[in-house]
Amino acid sequence: MDASARRLGWYLTLGGLLAVIDTTVTVVALPRLVDDLGTDLTTIGWVTSGYALALVAVMPTAAWAIGRFGARRTYLTALLLFTVGSVLAGAAWSVGSLIAFRVLQGLGGGLLNPVGMAVALAAVPPGRRGRMMSLLGLPVLVGPLIGPVLGGLLLDHASWRWIFWINLPVGLLAMVLGRSVLPVADPRRAPVRLDVLGLLLLCPGLALAVYGLSVTGERGGVVTASVLLPLVLGAMLVVTFAWRAGRVRQPLLRLAVLRAPGMTPGAATVAFFAAGYFGSFLIIPAYVQVVRGDSATLAGVIGIPQALTTGLMLQVATRLVDRVSARRVVGLGIATAVAGTVARVLVLDADTSYPLLATLGAVIGLGMGATLMPTMTAASRSLPPDDLPSGSTLLTTVSHTSVAAGTALIAAALSWLADRLAPTLGGGGITAANRLDPASRLGLAPELAQATRLALAVSAVLLALAWLTSRRLPAAVAGADEVATPTEPADPVSSAGGADRRLRPPSR
Secondary structure, eight states, rough: OOHHHHHHHHHHHHOOOHHHHHHHHHHHHHHHHHHHHTTOHHTTTTHHHHHHHHHHHHEEEEEEEHHOOEEEEEEHHHHHHHHHHHHHHHOOSSSHHHHHHHHHHHHHHHHHHHHHHHHHHHSSSGGHHHHHHHHHTTTHHHHHHHHHHHHHHHHSSTTTTTTHHHHHHHHHHHHHHHHHSOOOOOOOOOOOOOHHHHHHHHHHHHHHHHHHHHHHHEEEEEEEEHHHHHHHHHHHHHHHHHHTTTTTTSSSSSSGGGGGGHHHHHHHHHHHHHHHHHHGGHHHHHHIIIIIOOOOHHHHEEEEEEEHHHHHHHHHHHTTTTSSHHHHHHHOOOOOHHHHHHHHHHHHHHOOHHHHHHHHHHHHHHHTTTTTHHHHHHHHOOOOOOHHHHHHHHHHHHHHHHHHHHHHHHHHHHHHHHHHHHHGGGOHHHHHHHOOOOOOOOHHHHHHHHHHHHHHHHHHHHHHHHHHHHHHSSOOOOTOOOOOOSSSSOOOOTTTTTTTTTTSOOOO
């Protein structure tokens, strides 16, 4: 990877870091926001939910935006939206205004990852994409470590408003640097028509589905009309979009990229793994705080080894898939994550050693580092430059949607199991258990530990399904000398959407 590509990769990690830190730092501030804005925890939860919904809703537009405006302009506009949303969120005067400005942040943040990935992958030949993805994965290591600590410091020594205002200098720096680092737009690019009907089908469909899944998880899997309606309507809109996408010339998102070698098994592996891995994130905090009655800080400390091993292994594995079959690397990574998760299931009881849980978390982190980004690298490797925007958009959309689905599934399982194993909770699930006095919680600790153990087993099943789909990833190693893009200084992904087909390999 040459110096200009390496410089581009380092720059794009800055945008990814902004989005990751902003997610983790906000979670820490939720209790303070409840008090300062005079609201309740359910309402304030929309500060994070609104941001997540905006992320998912805007992602499918990334491929069209790249084709219409160019990757450079789209990325800088996304940074501008995110930064302006951050400043306004810090100045919010009510919970309603804060949620609205968080949605604006999400509209910008949702474009950073797919556009950044498309730019990064187009800047290097297929045989060198693993090295580029190792840079893009750095926020996975740094973000979860910096976010909670930074949030705690700002809350203790300044104000919750500064958790948003801190993005202003970083966002401005990224916009200034982007004007010199990002590839310039190709002036010969033909206009790309916006698929308005596709936009009206896919974006609301995804948002409704994610909303329905989130509410399902919060209510312990209880399906009511308010849950069922958005789920069904969202699913219908997404299915209709998928049916229509193969019948129009320029759909909002080209699902035809799934025909490329590795894309379908790659997307399926990302879906199952993201659902199982990220969905289980609520288990250990619930165990530490609800079952054991310890602090949220301790729960965060237990997760540090997992974050460290994830980031470190990610740097090794994403480079390794440039030389070793991705099927072997990813398969071993998922098997490691499954082994660590199953071991946690086996040892989890009312008084399990915290160092043991942290050690097993480090094992799971090794598996994570060898799975998600390497899978995306392998899945996108066979895509020609024209299809990189659609491919990166599809993979990031699948990942974020699956996180919501997995979190909802495991949260619902945890609440349902808590009710069945501890009937004295009166149907309140894990939320009711959290309100118990210390003596009552201690009396129910064995039953609640059993609930967390069985809910964690759901994660292990999802990870095992990811291992099965990973067996269909390409077994061959990509040649390092394959050429992905022309060498002239033009926007490497500006021909998205069919504007310039000269780079597309001939059909076989």
